[in-house]
Amino acid sequence: MLASEAGASQNTLYAYRNDLAAAASGLSRGLANASAEDLATLAPEWRNLANSTVARRLAALRRFFDFLQDDGIRTDNPAASLARPRIERPLPRILDSDEVLALFRVAEDKAASGEPMALRNLTLLELLYGSGLRATELVSLPRLAVRPGQPFLIIRGKGSKERFVPVSTRAAAAVARWSEVLGGDSKWLFPSRTKHLSRVRLFQILRSLAAEAGLAPERVSPHVLRHAFATHLLAGGADLRALQTLLGHADIGTTQIYTHVDSDRLVRLVNERHPLARLR
Template identity: 80%
Template structure:
């Protein structure tokens, strides 16, 4: 149902499957036959898990039992007994502009050798930070996605929603240099033996560049660079609605998290612009 009717992406389907299988392992009876009492009894077993994980599993169970009830497979809905966990959206990890610049210096130095892997890594970094792409969006780009002279690309993001994202001249140049090394039959911009570069490999590449730049690898991931893209744009005066469009967020509440991250700019704004800041003491 999620695949054919809701149009859920492959990663979403995998997440639902993992959460339902995890719940099934913690139950003594088959998941589809579980009672409300059995579902409530999951809470002590999940006490050590993060609130976000419990919330995700609870949502998966609710969706699953809603489906069983809608299809007439069950007349009741035991998921009604589940308590929604209190969730707090964590602040995203970010890098400051100097740290990002150090990563670019390392990547550019390596790319100067002309080695194909180094050219690829620089192109990946330019698109991650310069366009704010998600990891899956980036590694699955078709070969002709970035075209010379076209300052944007259109892609289908999370949930299949299309959006237009900017491509800087630096990113376009890096992609062009990398594309020259690709074989004629390559269909992906970042190909691999199994199709395209995996998200795991992208994660490894980004962390390796960070380590060379003197940044603790555990602080860096492709998504951290996406957060840096958003935070640094907001600090530069970008409009929140424009940022929502660029990031492909369905709900602006998701984008608003970056207003909490950029606290230094907000404090400075109050100190400089508030009427009392200019009033004599």
């Protein structure tokens, strides 16, 4: 149902499967036959988990029992009465512009040698920071995703929703250089031995560049660069609606978190642009 009706991504399917399997492993009667009392026995096992993890598992349970109700397999949803933990959305980790530039200096110095893997790594960095792609979206790009003279990508993101993503002149040039040395007949822009570059390998590449740039490797990831893309655009004057479109957020509430990250700019905006600021 999640795949065919809800259009959930493969990563979402994995997450639901893992959460439901974890819940089922602690229930003697199995998951489909569990009562509200049975589910309540999971609480001690989940006590040491983060609130966000517990909330995700509860959401998976509610969705599962909703499905059983809709299909007439059950008449109740025993997960509906379970208390939800309070969730405070954390501010995203970001890099400042100088730190991003330090990453680029390392990647560009290496790419100057013309070594294929160095060209690939620079291209990955250009598309991550220049277009705000998610890790999965980036590594699974088709070989001809970036076409000469076409300043945008058509990305199929979460929930199989398509969106336009801009490709900067720098990123397009990096893709062109990488494509010249790519060779072979792979259908992926970033191929590996069997398929395309994995998300794990992308993490490793970025953290290696971070270490060489003098940054703490644990501070750098594909999602951190996506956050930097959004925050730096907002600081440069982009509006939230445009940012929502670029990031592929279904709910603008998800995008609004970047207003908290860039709160200093918003204070300056009020002080400089509000009519009261001009009154002496």
